[in-house]
Amino acid sequence: MFRIRKEFHFSASHQLAHLPAGHQCARLHGHNYIVVVELAADALNADGFVRDYHDLKPLKVYIDDTFDHRHLNDVLDVPSTAENMAKHFFDWCKARWPEVSAVLVSETPKTWAEYRP
Template sequence: MYRISKEFHFSASHQLGHLPADHQCARLHGHNYIVSVELASTTLNADGFVRDYHELSALKHYIDSELDHRHLNDVLDLPSTAENMARHFYDWSKARWPETVAVRVSETPKTWAEYRP
């Protein structure tokens, strides 16, 4: 199995208002997110790639135009937990690149959430 991955970075605010008021994530706050998309294939294309990394720039464009420096509660139709965001980015990526096998989202240097069906 061949595997590739690429990271994307963006900054955004969010608030998990369904949590108790004394929970730190219930307050308005922001993160410097890292999104890592992983693709896999048992074969390579004619160029010797799972997928050309340049094709993945569509995810960067989506992130930059729709999510970067935004309030995620205003632009996503789901609670903006890292877990939900990993699923969101997975679904977005899988619709464009069938080789997508997983997406990871980091909110801090020490935390990651992953969606892998």
């Protein structure tokens, strides 16, 4: 199995208002997010790629236009947890590139959430 990954960055605010009032994530706050999309294939294409990294540019455009410097509570229909965001980005990517096998989202240098069916 061949696997490739590409990393994307954005900054955004959010608030997990459904959490108890004393929980730090219930307060308005922001993160410098990292999104990693992973693609996998049993065999390489005629160019020797799982997929050309350039083909993933629409994800950068989507992130920049929809998520960067936004309030995520206004963007997503579900709580803006890293787990929900990983699933959201996975579904968006999978609809475009069948080789997508996982998406990871980081809110801090020490925390990661992954969606992998």
